[in-house]
Amino acid sequence: MSTTTKTTPAAVVEKPTGMLLLFIGLMLSMLLAALSQMILSTALPTIVGELHGVDQMLWVITAYILTATIVMPIYGKLGDLMGRKNLLLIAVSIFMIGSVVGGLAPDMAWLITGRAIQGLGGGGLMILSQAIIADVVPARERGKYMGVMGGVFAFASVAGPLLGGFFTEGPGWRWMFWINMPLGVLALLVVAFFLHLPSRKINTSRLDVGGMMLLAIATTSVVLVGTWGGTQYDWTSSVILGLIAATLVSSAAFVMVERRAAEPILPMHLFRERNFNLTTAGGLLIGVTMFGAIGYMPTYLQMVTGASATNAGLLMIPMMGALLLTSTGSGIVVSRTGRYKWMPIVGALMVAVALFLLSTIQPATALWIICTYIGLLGAGLGLSMQILVLIVQNTFPNRMVGTATASNNYFRQIGATLGSAIVGSLFTARVADLLVERLPAGMTTEGGANSLTPQIVATLPDVARNAVIESYNDALTPLFLYLAPLGVIAAVLLYFVKETPLATTIAADPELATQGDKAE
Numbered sequence: 469m470s471t472t473t474k475t476t477p478a479a480v481v482e483k484p485t486g487m488l489l490l491f492i493g494l495m496l497s498m499l500l501a502a503l504s505q506m507i508l509s510t511a512l513p514t515i516v517g518e519l520h521g522v523d524q525m526l527w528v529i530t531a532y533i534l535t536a537t538i539v540m541p542i543y544g545k546l547g548d549l550m551g552r553k554n555l556l557l558i559a560v561s562i563f564m565i566g567s568v569v570g571g572l573a574p575d576m577a578w579l580i581t582g583r584a585i586q587g588l589g590g591g592g593l594m595i596l597s598q599a600i601i602a603d604v605v606p607a608r609e610r611g612k613y614m615g616v617m618g619g620v621f622a623f624a625s626v627a628g629p630l631l632g633g634f635f636t637e638g639p640g641w642r643w644m645f646w647i648n649m650p651l652g653v654l655a656l657l658v659v660a661f662f663l664h665l666p667s668r669k670i671n672t673s674r675l676d677v678g679g680m681m682l683l684a685i686a687t688t689s690v691v692l693v694g695t696w697g698g699t700q701y702d703w704t705s706s707v708i709l710g711l712i713a714a715t716l717v718s719s720a721a722f723v724m725v726e727r728r729a730a731e732p733i734l735p736m737h738l739f740r741e742r743n744f745n746l747t748t749a750g751g752l753l754i755g756v757t758m759f760g761a762i763g764y765m766p767t768y769l770q771m772v773t774g775a776s777a778t779n780a781g782l783l784m785i786p787m788m789g790a791l792l793l794t795s796t797g798s799g800i801v802v803s804r805t806g807r808y809k810w811m812p813i814v815g816a817l818m819v820a821v822a823l824f825l826l827s828t829i830q831p832a833t834a835l836w837i838i839c840t841y842i843g844l845l846g847a848g849l850g851l852s853m854q855i856l857v858l859i860v861q862n863t864f865p866n867r868m869v870g871t872a873t874a875s876n877n878y879f880r881q882i883g884a885t886l887g888s889a890i891v892g893s894l895f896t897a898r899v900a901d902l903l904v905e906r907l908p909a910g911m912t913t914e915g916g917a918n919s920l921t922p923q924i925v926a927t928l929p930d931v932a933r934n935a936v937i938e939s940y941n942d943a944l945t946p947l948f949l950y951l952a953p954l955g956v957i958a959a960v961l962l963y964f965v966k967e968t969p970l971a972t973t974i975a976a977d978p979e980l981a982t983q984g985d986k987a988e
Contacts, residue, residue: 490604491613493658494597495620497556500563500651501593502621504532504586506628507644511636513767513922518641521576526695526892529763531580533888534691535587536594537881538684543592544874545676545733547599548867553663556596557656563589564652571645582645595877599870600663602861606970614854615799619792621853626788629766629781637778674730682722683733687882689715694889734875735868743863744872746965747856748879750812753958754852755883757819757951760891761826761845762787764944769838770922771940772831786839787846794850802970808855809967813959815851818844820955827949831941848955856880862970891947902939907932 508515508528516525547555563586570582601613635643693711701707726732738744762784769780794815802808822845829838857873864872908931925936 489662493663494600496655496658497593498597498617498620499624501590502624503628504590506625507632511632511641513770514636515641519576524576525896527580528583530889531584532587533884535584536591538687539588539591540595540878541733541874542680543595544870547596547870552596552600556659559589559592560652560655567645567648571642595874598857599873602869609803614858615796618795618854626785629784633778633781676729676731676733678725679729679733682718682725686715686718686722691889694886695893738875741863743859743965746961747859748876750958750962751856751880752883753954755880756887757954758849759884760887760951763888764895768944772937783839786843790843791846791850794847795854798851798855806970809965811855812852813962815848816955816959818848820952823948823952827945829945831937894947895943898943899939902943906935906939
């Protein structure tokens with residue numbers, strides 16, 4: 469009989485070269501997921517115009533976020549049970565399949581389907597990358613790595629709109645999906661050959677299948693309420709009331725199942741930790757503001773300011789540059805000082821101020837002023853995003869880090885989904901109403917308002933063009949004001965986080981199978 473010795477995951481990547489290669493693989497995986505969330509932003513007006521689906525525009529964004537949100541806790545739990553390397557390879561492969569479907573989409577239905585499949589893989593890319601870092605780096609040193617990961621998101625958020633604009637004005641928007649193929653292959657090769665983690669004793673006999681199904685039902689129902697309520701259906705309609713009932717019933721059933729499950733997908737004991745509850749609630753609110761605000765900002769810049777798709781991407785650089793600086797800078801400060809509580813508090817307040825300022829912009833507002841406001845928004849997000857994940861990971865032992873990270877990100881993504889869905893629903897509905905109200909009688913375009921693109925708007929007579937510009941402005945900017953108080957509430961919640969010392973070592977995990985040199 470062979471003996472099992474306790475070890476830490478960090479022992480697998482003792483050499484700096486090994487850690488560097490591992491980190492490159494994780495950053496490539498996160499880059500895929502981050503690019504997919506941002507690359508369509510500048511191209512969205514053109515895509516929905518060509519496919520005749522302006523009224524379905526929000527689903528291009530919401531479909532991805534919805535499916536990614538559903539699978540996050542599943543990836544987190546399976547990673548804790550089975551190991552994370554093979555799951556990461558599967559997630560990358562699923563993401564690439566979704567990219568093929570999107571790239572070949574002949575209409576909006578296929579495009580939305582491709583985005584949904586991308587989300588099934590993208591949810592794993594984000595969670596598994598963050599959890600693997602927790603496997604190999606102590607919490608005290610993890611801040612700088614998490615900061616760089618936040619920087620990857622910032623880079624993708626700059627590169628995404630720029631690439632989207634380049635492809636839209638050049639070879640075509642479908643290349644925004646095809647670009648994922650070489651990146652995906654590279655990520656697969658790096659992860660397969662250079663990512664070595666201790667293997668785990670695989671036990672799938674107690675998988676929480678019931679919990680997974682109920683979680684999917686509850687998540688889908690609540691997102692559909694936010695998407696359809698008050699727009700496609702009245703709030704008092706049978707459809708919306710039925711979805712609300714489905715959300716409540718499936719959520720209650722989910723809690724009951726989780727309390728009895730041997731390996732719950734979202735353990736109820738996580739909610740006994742104050743820091744988990746506070747950071748999760750704060751992250752949810754910040755998720756609402758983040759995706760509610762930035763998801764439609766490039767569309768605004770094109771339709772209102774007349775910027776091209778490429779220039780709209782360039783105008784987002786102040787936001788993402790500020791996010792990059794504050795994310796990496798805060799990670800370095802945390803690693804050096806061990807202090808972190810003040811960062812997400814200040815970040816949430818900066819988000820609130822930025823949203824208030826964005827609510828005041830008008831079609832005549834100078835572009836440098838708009839860029840300053842969105843730069844402030846990016847700085848606040850950079851101070852908040854990765855630090856909240858670090859706090860959660862520092863709260864639980866290593867054997868639970870995947871589940872805890874995924875659960876925290878799940879609720880943040882719920883906020884992102886609701887923010888994107890609600891803002892998108894209100895925005896598209898309001899735009900449609902204002903266009904009908906303000907466009908001169910008899911002045912229409914081929915395909916109607918649903919086929920408006922920035923190029924078409926530029927060719928309209930002054931009266932019609934001004935009506936479109938004012939409609940887009942008046943439909944979006946008031947929503948920023950409605951989102952601003954959420955940042956203040958998040959800051960208040962995060963004030964009560966207990967600043968516990970960050971761990972300087974990684975606790976041994978008895979569940980790891982460490983016989984000889986066996987590794988994933």
